[in-house]
Amino acid sequence: MDNLPQIVSVLGDGIPETVIATLGGVLLTIVLSFGAGLLLLSPSRTVRGVTRVYVEGFRGTSEVVQLFWIYFVLPVLVGFQLLPLFAGIVVLGLNHGAYGAEIVRGAIRSVPRAQYEGAIALSLSPAQRMRRVIFPQAFVEMLPPFNNLFIQLLKSTAILALITVPEVTRQAREVLIPNYGSDTLLIFGVTFVIYLVLAGLITLGMRLLERVASARLGRRPSRAARQAAKATAGVAS
Amino acid sequence: MPLWDWNYAFDILPDLLLALVTTIEITVLGSVVALLLGLVFAVLRRLHIPVLDQVLWAFVEVVRSTPLLVQVFFLFFVLPQFGITLSAFVVGVVGLGIHYATYTSEVYRAGIDAIPKGQWEACTALSLPRLRVWTGVILPQAVPRVLPALGNYVISMFKEVPLLLAIGVVEVVNEARELGSLTFRYTEPYTIAGLLFLLLSYPASMLVRRLERRRAAA
Numbered sequence A: 001m002d003n004l005p006q007i008v009s010v011l012g013d014g015i016p017e018t019v020i021a022t023l024g025g026v027l028l029t030i031v032l033s034f035g036a037g038l039l040l041l042s043p044s045r046t047v048r049g050v051t052r053v054y055v056e057g058f059r060g061t062s063e064v065v066q067l068f069w070i071y072f073v074l075p076v077l078v079g080f081q082l083l084p085l086f087a088g089i090v091v092l093g094l095n096h097g098a099y100g101a102e103i104v105r106g107a108i109r110s111v112p113r114a115q116y117e118g119a120i121a122l123s124l125s126p127a128q129r130m131r132r133v134i135f136p137q138a139f140v141e142m143l144p145p146f147n148n149l150f151i152q153l154l155k156s157t158a159i160l161a162l163i164t165v166p167e168v169t170r171q172a173r174e175v176l177i178p179n180y181g182s183d184t185l186l187i188f189g190v191t192f193v194i195y196l197v198l199a200g201l202i203t204l205g206m207r208l209l210e211r212v213a214s215a216r217l218g219r220r221p222s223r224a225a226r227q228a229a230k231a232t233a234g235v236a237s
Numbered sequence B: 001m002p003l004w005d006w007n008y009a010f011d012i013l014p015d016l017l018l019a020l021v022t023t024i025e026i027t028v029l030g031s032v033v034a035l036l037l038g039l040v041f042a043v044l045r046r047l048h049i050p051v052l053d054q055v056l057w058a059f060v061e062v063v064r065s066t067p068l069l070v071q072v073f074f075l076f077f078v079l080p081q082f083g084i085t086l087s088a089f090v091v092g093v094v095g096l097g098i099h100y101a102t103y104t105s106e107v108y109r110a111g112i113d114a115i116p117k118g119q120w121e122a123c124t125a126l127s128l129p130r131l132r133v134w135t136g137v138i139l140p141q142a143v144p145r146v147l148p149a150l151g152n153y154v155i156s157m158f159k160e161v162p163l164l165l166a167i168g169v170v171e172v173v174n175e176a177r178e179l180g181s182l183t184f185r186y187t188e189p190y191t192i193a194g195l196l197f198l199l200l201s202y203p204a205s206m207l208v209r210r211l212e213r214r215r216a217a218a
Helices: A004-039 A045-060 A063-078 A084-109 A113-121 A126-163 A168-179 A181-216 A223-231 B006-047 B052-065 B068-082 B088-113 B117-125 B130-167 B172-183 B187-217
Strands: none
Touching: A004 A045, A004 A084, A004 A126, A004 A168, A004 A181, A045 A084, A045 B187, A063 A084, A063 A126, A063 B130, A063 B172, A063 B187, A084 A126, A113 A126, A126 A168, A126 A181, A126 A223, A126 B052, A126 B068, A126 B130, A168 A181, A168 B068, A181 B052, A181 B068, A223 B088, B006 B052, B006 B088, B006 B130, B006 B172, B006 B187, B052 B088, B068 B088, B068 B130, B088 B130, B117 B130, B130 B172, B130 B187, B172 B187
């Protein structure tokens, strides 16, 4: 227990990297999820096909392979090397964006047909239909699965340790284990707590967003959606 | 030097395929742990045993919200201090198995919750013993329903095996790294490794999707 202050401080040094990787990854995930998710609903076969290749390509391979590929192989092909943290964010975003695209697609398709028909009957333009009627309803449905996806992303930041990003997991493995070899239980105990707190913050933020989005629809957040999301966490349906 | 050397690619293919076997072994053994342990968790949670219920809940939440890599390091570095030394392979199987058991337990739970209340009442009316209720009535209905979801987790596990290179398991990606370090050519090994994953997991997920559709139709 004597080394607790040092352990906490070394792990603490890794928190900014973990947080930056998570936030950067989440941002890129959101952009790609909505971009690719909407393209998956495009009327054009070609557009859908190309987007499918992206989605299935990233869902079908291992994240570690993607990371190594972008970090070690891409430089050989294009001639410049990405910074480890940046390469990490790109992979986290591309990978989780592929899963997020399915969430967006599924949520938009789950809006009842009658809502489309109602919007057409009110002679709303396609853009208005999406923005005013379909999207706000789909958005509420997306939040619980996105909560899971973001926690998944936070957990994935640990693999950035493999390409030398000094985030929390790497601090534990490369700095603390060699120096405080007898305190392993403490080291990983604190590491678990850090990730738990960060995951808790994500959930807190998403619940808040869920409440706001539901209130704007005049609904209460549904427990059922969250339960369902929990049973399919980790694999986007 | 060409960007892609076919001769080199064919040279390393056998080694990569051999390492793929290790990846598959870990996936299969890890799945067995995850599917059985998850079921145990789900049934135990359902029984609402005081204290055990809270402990299990906390355990599941912690495991679900922290990285698998950290859990693997935990098993690899902490357990030996308590006199339990496991090989990297076993740590991989146990780590993946426990991590995914917390996911599968939620899946089983959803399946069990979906069983109509009348089924439970009928069991009571027939005064079936507790064990028979589970093995004869509830699980045979709950488990087939959630098979597609479980299948998806098995595929996810397969894709997470490369994490274990961090503790020295020689699976596909680690083998690719070692092959690459001999020749300083990483393009072929990593690309082939990626393709091998796609080649196995894409058809598998198609299969699961078909199963899903069949279930939905039935």
